[in-house]
Amino acid sequence: MSPERKTTIKSEEISKTQRKKEAQDLKQLGQELTKFTVQQLQSLPLSDKLITELLEFNRLPNSHGAKKRQLQFIGKLMRANDAEEIRNAIPKLPPKSKKTSSKxxxxxxxxxxxxxxxNEEINESLIKFPNTERQQLRQFQREFVRAEESRRTTLKIKLIRYLLS
Incomplete structure (x- = not known):
């Protein structure tokens, strides 16, 4: 291969450092997108697969690097979408509604x-939240009663997540 040919190939290639920086930028954009609601995500120019994975990120526990792996995957999916178009659409999103905070x-x-x-409150909550199970709610209740004060907030957060799912 002639020296002229080598220089033209190198000048057209993107450096490995630049590719890593772009991948990191996409991953950060994906992390920002995980904070949006379903309605906000649907109003952005995103693929259905990416929206699904962004919602999955919020359901994952942070144990054993699950969220980190999910962010890597989201970054990979972001390559198929136009990052500039997404960045330009973010400021145009409607703010989170007050219904969310009241909910x-x-x-x-x-x-x-x-x-x-x-049991009456549990029965009422089963009507209010049809996706929940009586056994699971009673288990939360028993654990909460037995738990020390420091662990009670953790159990309450787990119950809230369960009710939201």
Whole structure:
């Protein structure tokens, strides 16, 4: 291969450092996207697969690097989307609605009712949250009663996540 040929190939190639920086930027953009609601994500120019994986990120525990691996995968999926188009669309998104915060308050109230209450509150919560199971709610209640004060907040957070899923 002639020396002229080598220089033209090298000048057209993107350096490994540049590729890594671009991949890191996509991963950071993906991490920002994990904070958006489903409605906000659907209004962005994203593939359905990417939206699904962004929502999955929030359901994962942070044990054994699960979220880190998921972010890597989200970064990989981001390569198929136009990052500039997404970045330009983010400021145009409507702000999170007040319904979300009122819904969180309502769930927190239900959580307190379940943890402090009796079977009646559990029965009412089964009507309010049809995706939940009686056995699981009773288990949360028993653990909460037995738990030390320092562990109770963790159990309450777990119950809130369960009610939201």
């Amino acid at each position: 969180n308050n309502e769930i927190s109230i239900w959580c307190d009712k379940i943890l402090q209450g009796s």
